[in-house]
Amino acid sequence: MSKEPDRLFAQPLPQVPDFAFNEDVVRVFPDMIKRSVPGYPTIVENLGVLAAQFAQPHSVLYDLGSSLGAVTQALRRHVRTEGCRVIAVDNSAAMVERCREYLNGQDSMFQELLPVEVIEGDILALQFKPASVVALNFTLQFIAPQERLALLGRIRQALLPGGALILSEKLRFNDVEEHALLTDLHIAFKRANGYSELEIAQKRSAIENVMKPDSLEEHRERLLAAGFSKVVPWFQCLNFASLIALP
Numbered sequence: 707m708s709k710e711p712d713r714l715f716a717q718p719l720p721q722v723p724d725f726a727f728n729e730d731v732v733r734v735f736p737d738m739i740k741r742s743v744p745g746y747p748t749i750v751e752n753l754g755v756l757a758a759q760f761a762q763p764h765s766v767l768y769d770l771g772s773s774l775g776a777v778t779q780a781l782r783r784h785v786r787t788e789g790c791r792v793i794a795v796d797n798s799a800a801m802v803e804r805c806r807e808y809l810n811g812q813d814s815m816f817q818e819l820l821p822v823e824v825i826e827g828d829i830l831a832l833q834f835k836p837a838s839v840v841a842l843n844f845t846l847q848f849i850a851p852q853e854r855l856a857l858l859g860r861i862r863q864a865l866l867p868g869g870a871l872i873l874s875e876k877l878r879f880n881d882v883e884e885h886a887l888l889t890d891l892h893i894a895f896k897r898a899n900g901y902s903e904l905e906i907a908q909k910r911s912a913i914e915n916v917m918k919p920d921s922l923e924e925h926r927e928r929l930l931a932a933g934f935s936k937v938v939p940w941f942q943c944l945n946f947a948s949l950i951a952l953p
């Protein structure tokens with residue numbers, strides 16, 4: 707994994723462009739996501755542990771919006787179910803290229819890893835195969851809000867009995883005080899991880915048009931509307947949470 711530190715927003719930019727998952731972001735992504743998302747390492751590792759409980763023999767496990775394949779690698783560490791394979795999908799060419807490099811490196815070092823196929827494509831255009839586990843780890847928040855329900859409906863239709871969707875997201879809060887407190891605490895988390903006020907402000911302006919978080923209530927209602935029967939939050943750290951949705 708690249709160890710390059712994230713300094714993308716360290717210098718004043720005359721105009722802050724909309725955030726994109728391009729080559730510059732790919733180079734610093736492991737550092738960026740760890741220093742920006744409270745609980746990220748815990749969520750990724752335990753996503754593998756959870757997935758192992760839902761994986762059904764001879765089925766597909768999806769990693770949607772796979773970036774550099776952190777979730778795929780956690781699935782490979784924890785899932786031991788017979789005949790499972792992983793399909794990782796991302797629409798950023800730069801992410802997919804680097805993700806394939808990492809996974810090929812693993813394949814050449816270890817035997818008996820779950821087979822992985824990395825697809826460069828839009829998850830909105832995907833024809834889902836019957837799946838026991840679908841991971842959307844901080845990806846749904848980048849999908850246009852009007853597309854989210856239909857996508858979750860297609861995922862619900864693809865899920866096998868006994869399977870699960872694991873959905874991790876940044877949250878917003880309907881209660882104004884709660885929203886302000888957790889937003890301030892998230893900023894304190896970033897500061898504690900070495901980001902300057904300028905970096906925090908410029909990153910915020912870069913993501914505000916492209917990343918639209920929902921509240922926990924909105925997630926729950928939309929998942930039920932998409933046909934899921936049960937929604938169980940299993941992790942929250944500040945304004946970041948992860949949910950299990952059962953078919």
Ligand SMILES: Nc1ncnc2c1ncn2[C@@H]1O[C@H](C[S@+](CC[C@H]([NH3+])C(=O)[O-])CC(=O)[O-])[C@@H](O)[C@H]1O
Binds near residue numbers: 773
């Ligand atoms: N329509 C789309 N189709 C496919 N991919 C998409 C789409 N929209 C966005 N992406 C991809 O979704 C990923 C979101 S990052 C996921 C982290 C990873 N899951 C991790 O656990 O490390 C989250 C973050 O950076 O906060 C990016 O790689 C996008 O290219």
Ligand SMILES: O=C(O)C(=O)Cc1ccccc1
Binds near residue numbers: 742743913
């Ligand atoms: O940085 C933030 O404020 C976030 O909400 C998380 C994030 C992490 C990586 C890319 C984009 C957003």
